[in-house]
Amino acid sequence: MSGTLTIAGLGPGSEALVTPEVSAALSRATDVLGYAPYVARVTPRDGLTLHASDNREEIKRATEALRLAAEGRDVVVVSSGDPGVFAMASAVFEALEGAPQWHDLSIRVLPGITAMLGAAARIGAPLGHDFCAINLSDNLKPWATIEKRLRLAAEADFGIAIYNPRSVSRPDGFTRALEILREAGSSERLAIFARAISTPDEKIEAVSLRDARPEMADMRTLVIVCNSATRRVGRWIYAPRQAG
Amino acid sequence: MSGTLTIAGLGPGSEALVTPEVSAALSRATDVLGYAPYVARVTPRDGLTLHASDNREEIKRATEALRLAAEGRDVVVVSSGDPGVFAMASAVFEALEGAPQWHDLSIRVLPGITAMLGAAARIGAPLGHDFCAINLSDNLKPWATIEKRLRLAAEADFGIAIYNPRSVSRPDGFTRALEILREAGSSERLAIFARAISTPDEKIEAVSLRDARPEMADMRTLVIVCNSATRRVGRWIYAPRQAG
Secondary structure, eight states, X not given: OOOEEEEEEOBSSOGGGSOHHHHHHXXXXXXXXXXXXXXXXXXOOTTOEEEEEOTXXXXXXXXXXXXXXXXXXXXXXXXXXOTTSSSHHHHHHHHHHTOGGGTTSEEEEEOOOOHHHHHHHXXXXXXXXXEEEEEOOOSSSOHHHHHHHHHHHHHTTOEEEEESOOBXXXXXXXXXXXXXXXXXXXXXXXXXXXXXXXXXXXXXXXXXXXXXXXXXXXXXEEEEEOOTTXXXXXXXXXXXXXXX | OOOEXXXXXXXXXXXXXXXXXXXXXXXXXXXXXXXXXXXXXXXXXXXXXXXXXXXXXXXHHHHHHHHHHHTTOEEEEEESBOTTSSSHHHHHHHHHHTOGGGXXXXXXXXXXXXXXXXXXXXXXXXXXXXXXXXXXXXXXXXXXXXXXXXXXXXXXXXXXXXXXXXXXXXXXXXXXXXXXXXXXXXXXXXXXXXXXXXXXXXXXXXXXXXXXXXXXXXXXXXXXXXXXXXXXXXXXXXXXXXXX
């Protein structure tokens, strides 16, 4: 008998941001797989096996999840944020593509509050006008593609949500990204640094892109470079509806 | 004594996609304001006044919400999806900007599952790589800005989530948008038409942009034009992580 595979988003950190359908899926699961810090957010109980793995093992984890589901288990793969935004959903479908024997498995993707929505809400409405989301990790795409997209996004005057801006193994890309956006004439735009939103470690600050420093971001930070019309009102930052 | 103003996202339709923090805010509210179909999703109870209004009255509604909060009420302004994505949060901050006497009010924005995340999850992971979100309504921005952004988004090879593609009062913009994207060389890209996601009226279909017809969208549809690397696996559509 075949099991089920659910790819679920846990939101940015707070339990108050986990949707009821994700909570229900976790309560029925026999196996939960994911990057260790995300699996650690799932409450252990009898009948549930937790499989924590390293961040770099997405395809291996996805394949293991498919295999367990095919064996009849009720499997949940957890991501933080939304599983479809720079997270596990694409990895599962990549693994599925190479495994036709599993194409008829019962699979569901359950959306979650992705980091940029959590961050935007905390500081106002910086994504209230047209925007884009760019993953700054060049583990899986050429840096030239990232540069091109940053330039075009600046030219389009999109709000720009930057995921995975900086890590210990990639200290230089974000420095270069800030330079590219300044070269594109965006120095006066506001840059929001939102770290560990909705967790006890939450920190959020905003400066002009001119004053932004690479060290303001780490691997737990989501950066939003606002569009040129975005402004402050009191302690808030928002993109007017009529910009552009 | 001052009240509170909460700007909350109800998600795309299903109660299973409403976050616990939004449910908690609604359970404490004295007043809920919003576009009538969204207010209709809130369960009436003693002590709660529901204020339904027309879709075109965002600033009037925002000002009324601020006024009620200043009078000591616990006010929730509801949007579908996420309030910060083409919804009420920007309108509230616009109204706040013109009313310094209210700058110290206690305001919170509570994120929600925005339409593109709900739609993407239903069909796979079409937003698994870099993407953008464009509001096709030209009520508040010039059509030339929309055209420019569509062209740049196609050049960047972003997945493109199109909000408010078509309405009775704006039948032609989406037709033109499809032409622009085809002119930009995107005819072979997949286009996903996701209507009323997570409601009983849900309908989702995908065709190549070449075969997309304007009538496939209405005011309840979210359109995702996928990036050039996005492909089908079984009944799913996903953007590979290594695209670009």
